[in-house]
Amino acid sequence: MTAVEQVEQSSSTPVRRGPAVPGRDVFDRARAEAAVRELLLACGEDPDRAGLLETPARVARAYREMFDGLYTDPDEVLSTTFDEGHDELVLVKDIPTYSTCEHHLVSFHGVAHVGYIPGENGRVTGLSKLARVVDLYAKRPQVQERLTGQVADALVRRLEPRGVIVVMEAQHLCMAMRGIRKPGSSTTTSAVRGLFKTSAASRAEALQLIRSR
Numbered sequence: 001m002t003a004v005e006q007v008e009q010s011s012s013t014p015v016r017r018g019p020a021v022p023g024r025d026v027f028d029r030a031r032a033e034a035a036v037r038e039l040l041l042a043c044g045e046d047p048d049r050a051g052l053l054e055t056p057a058r059v060a061r062a063y064r065e066m067f068d069g070l071y072t073d074p075d076e077v078l079s080t081t082f083d084e085g086h087d088e089l090v091l092v093k094d095i096p097t098y099s100t101c102e103h104h105l106v107s108f109h110g111v112a113h114v115g116y117i118p119g120e121n122g123r124v125t126g127l128s129k130l131a132r133v134v135d136l137y138a139k140r141p142q143v144q145e146r147l148t149g150q151v152a153d154a155l156v157r158r159l160e161p162r163g164v165i166v167v168m169e170a171q172h173l174c175m176a177m178r179g180i181r182k183p184g185s186s187t188t189t190s191a192v193r194g195l196f197k198t199s200a201a202s203r204a205e206a207l208q209l210i211r212s213r
């Protein structure tokens with residue numbers, strides 16, 4: 001039995017346990033709609049007033065889209081590879097990225113920079129695939145550090161490169177619109193693997209290219 005199939009029967013509604021299985025769409029639209037309706041009621045709103053009638057369905061659709069990366073296997077995206085014999089840095093900068101903070105379920109967003117040096121196999125992937133991998137890991141309940149590391153690890157798994165560097169700069173709405181309320185503050189995270197970890201010179205070169213405008 002998979003994690004998703006492990007279902008606990010509570011008084012009336014089944015509760016799913018464990019992570020979604022990539023490649024399998026387990027999104028429960030009816031349940032999401034009921035939850036949004038319940039949240040509106042809990043906030044003291046009237047979900048039956050005209051302006052809110054369609055809101056549960058809209059929000060359910062939005063969450064299905066925002067969490068698309070739970071149901072799609074990011075490794076599949078990296079199955080398109082070419083043997084180019086290229087053995088120097090490939091860097092895609094400024095990939096616009098929207099993710100959802102798993103603590104508050106509000107957006108954190110910014111840009112991701114993804115670079116790698118192909119391995120002895122000379123294997124590269126399509127440039128768009130780098131952005132697709134970022135997107136799929138972003139479209140999950142996330143924290144920025146994990147997102148950054150997951151993208152790096154996916155590249156290590158699929159390309160077996162000599163090194164990978166992923167840098168992400170993002171603003172967290174949970175720090176801007178509520179709580180500490182510091183709009184404009186930004187968070188930078190990095191994940192380095194292989195050569196970028198062992199060689200300060202390679203790391204410095206990549207970081208300088210990432211910074212240059």
Ligand SMILES: Nc1nc2c(ncn2[C@@H]2O[C@H](COP(=O)(O)OP(=O)(O)OP(=O)(O)O)[C@@H](O)[C@H]2O)c(=O)[nH]1
Pocket residue numbers: 101102103142143144145172174175179180
């Ligand atoms: N490290 C890390 N922290 C995050 C990220 N997104 C949100 N957080 C933080 O997660 C923490 C959750 O803290 P809690 O004390 O459990 O929640 P809270 O009472 O809502 O915290 P405040 O935001 O300080 O009001 C907060 O400090 C957030 O800023 C992230 O991507 N990475």
Ligand SMILES: [Zn+2]
Pocket residue numbers: 101102103104105106172174175
């Ligand atoms: Zn948050």
